[in-house]
Amino acid sequence: MAVNETKVARKRAWQGAIQDADDQFAMKRQVVLRTAAQIFSRRGFHQTTLSDIADELHIAKPTLYHYFKSKDEILLEVQQAAIQQMLEAPVDPKANGFEQIRGFFHRYVEMIVDDFGTCLIMTGVTPLEPGNRSLVRKGSKSIELILRDMLKRGVEDGSIAPVDPKIAAKFMFGALNWIPYWYRSDGDLDVEGLADRAIEFVMRGLLKAPG
Amino acid sequence: MAVNETKVARKRAWQGAIQDADDQFAMKRQVVLRTAAQIFSRRGFHQTTLSDIADELHIAKPTLYHYFKSKDEILLEVQQAAIQQMLEAPVDPKANGFEQIRGFFHRYVEMIVDDFGTCLIMTGVTPLEPGNRSLVRKGSKSIELILRDMLKRGVEDGSIAPVDPKIAAKFMFGALNWIPYWYRSDGDLDVEGLADRAIEFVMRGLLKAPG
DNA sequence: CGATTATTTGACTGTTTGGTCAGATTATCG
């Protein structure tokens, strides 16, 4: 049963059965973050108590405070992880706009179906305290600006049709950001297939010569 | 100042200055729902206290319980209102799939930029208690099925390109559902303009003969 | 007017839950 496998894996991860891990502390933090991200996404931030997270990990609530200073910090780190995954992705500087955009969306879909990315979208930034909220907003904005620049580049180098980068980016992100609300990775469509479909849908409007 | 105008209007509405209204009770309920929807969308359901809503209306918290039996019921009615707005919209049975879809999206954009629709999307159903959550999910599903049927019709009557109605609908709704997260009706783009852009983006993938 | 009903509210309660803390347990290492 998949559920029990997950539980076993989680317990093993927590107890440090993975021998070659050097930094237990950092590793356990990661396990907390992943678990929290999953529960936050499923039940919502405010419907999830710290005890819920602790129970899932078979530890006591105060133990969480050994690794994080607040519930808010947990959510912040989850979301920052998702954002960083996008920001540190390499971009081929030699590719034209169209190709860069396709690569960008491929990474974006992968990011967003991951626990952290899903939590970034489904939980949103509203639960965060103002300071942290601004941080995440800033990160999200950076990601958006990357796409906008690629769109501009594509229009200029003629690899895509002339579009308003601001508006186009909004609709495109919308189509992709909604994925966590309906996509289940255990269904017919695997992540690769999803990415293909998503890219096809979202980029059709960018084609110059129709086909 | 727009804010103060809103406040005055709200107070007037509450106090029943609108003379020709017959049913004060029903009217005040509506005012509560609109106000709640706005605050829920802005701050999130759990960040909004009933006192917040009451304060905005210049009434006391217990007064709200004269009109609604719980916070949950308020959210439920807000979301049901949005859904009903879509479900009761007329569909031209003589139009082909393409035209029906365009009309559908136009109404959908109007619904979603409204307080109720925005709250439906931004607050989501997770805060609702299970029974009510199912109700709203069911309504949303009905809306989705309407679009799917139109897509199927369009493919069959040849007015749109052959697409998988299920997947296409998901991406299309995504692009539109994300609107509340970025669109401000007080900016350059008015609702009509937004609807045009949205429909253009979302329907480009449905065009058979390109152009 | 007086009486009946609808509307409103100040004061209160019960519960939930994020967060704390002192002490227990376990691991590390000289």
Added chain:
DNA sequence: CGATAATCTGACCAAACAGTCAAATAATCG
């Protein structure tokens, strides 16, 4: 082993907040 540090936890606290209730006020109507 013994001591020092890291990890973990049971018991507790304080604040926030949905919801209650008895009583006050306002509206309706004979």
